[in-house]
Amino acid sequence: MQVALDDYVWAAGIATELVNTAPEVWHGEDHLPDLASLVTFAELHGPDSLATLARQARPAGLRAVHGLRDTVRSLIDHPSRERLIAGAAALTSPIGGTTLVPGPANHTRWAVSLRPGATILDALSLICGIGVLGVVQTLGEKRFRSCGSPTCQGAFIDTTRPGRRRYCMPGLCGNRINVANHRARQAAARTR
Ligand SMILES: [Zn+2]
Numbered sequence: 001m002q003v004a005l006d007d008y009v010w011a012a013g014i015a016t017e018l019v020n021t022a023p024e025v026w027h028g029e030d031h032l033p034d035l036a037s038l039v040t041f042a043e044l045h046g047p048d049s050l051a052t053l054a055r056q057a058r059p060a061g062l063r064a065v066h067g068l069r070d071t072v073r074s075l076i077d078h079p080s081r082e083r084l085i086a087g088a089a090a091l092t093s094p095i096g097g098t099t100l101v102p103g104p105a106n107h108t109r110w111a112v113s114l115r116p117g118a119t120i121l122d123a124l125s126l127i128c129g130i131g132v133l134g135v136v137q138t139l140g141e142k143r144f145r146s147c148g149s150p151t152c153q154g155a156f157i158d159t160t161r162p163g164r165r166r167y168c169m170p171g172l173c174g175n176r177i178n179v180a181n182h183r184a185r186q187a188a189a190r191t192r
Pocket of ligand 1: 149
């Protein structure tokens with residue numbers, strides 16, 4: 001599997017999705033509870049090669065991915081530039097080599113490959129590392145934020161061009177606010 005170094009938006013998106021499978025975001029319910037859910041996650045967000053690695057994973061591999069999830073969350077929660085760079089650089093240790101891969105219009109782009117024998121943890125770790133480094137380099141450390149919904153414990157990396165993303169799961173958390181505001185108005189109306 002290869003990760004193009006300029007495709008940090010995709011990589012940071014996977015980092016955000018991974019972080020927001022955590023039980024703290026879902027009132028205690030882990031959204032990556034077993035190996036089957038890990039395969040589904042990889043199929044949903046990655047290339048086929050990522051799903052293949054997920055299918056080879058064992059329970060210890062899943063626990064390691066949970067550890068990675070905590071690590072990435074901790075980077076987003078404490079986004080000092082030095083910490084982000086050091087933490088993300090450590091996540092890129094599964095790099096087996098650097099290469100050029102085909103890009104649009106006959107151009108090539110820099111990419112890193114997984115080392116031989118790499119696991120799903122190695123793949124996700126490399127993706128998250130490249131995602132964080134790319135965002136720090138291109139957009140800056142202010143793009144690492146917690147969810148703007150007061151009822152949500154999620155976090156995200158904002159890779160939008162204007163940088164005004166507010167929610168970890170925009171469709172869901174924005175609606176949570178709307179529902180909360182609606183309920184508050186209803187409650188206020190009843191007490192009048
Ligand atoms: Zn949220």
